[in-house]
Amino acid sequence: AVVASLADVPVGSSATFRYPGDHDPCLLIRPDEATLLAYSQACTHLSCAVIPKVAEGLLLCPCHEGYFDLRTGRNIAGPPPRPLPKIELEVDGDDVYAVGVQERTV
Secondary structure, three states: OEEEEHHHOOOOEEEEEEOOOOOOEEEEEEEEOOEEEEEEOEOOOOOOEOEEEHHHOEEEEOOOOEEEEOOOOOEEEOOOOOOOOEEEEEEEOOEEEEEEEEOOOO
């Protein structure tokens, strides 16, 4: 499924998309020219929507001050018990595709 075009996600920004289903919010993040990251937007604590803080290298869950590492999705502070599920991406030309979900427990 095409989730974005590179032109729509400038360096230092993010975009939202839904994958694998219509009720599965995700974040596409472009911290630098060569890097695209994508995660489920649902915090692993109580499923609040996480917010990218690209300049700080963090994903923040504002509900209970949970923090995740932007580069890895790893839970680093607050109540989240596990990392954010990573969305696997492929790029073809200008199109960004979501191709899988990598559930992580540690």
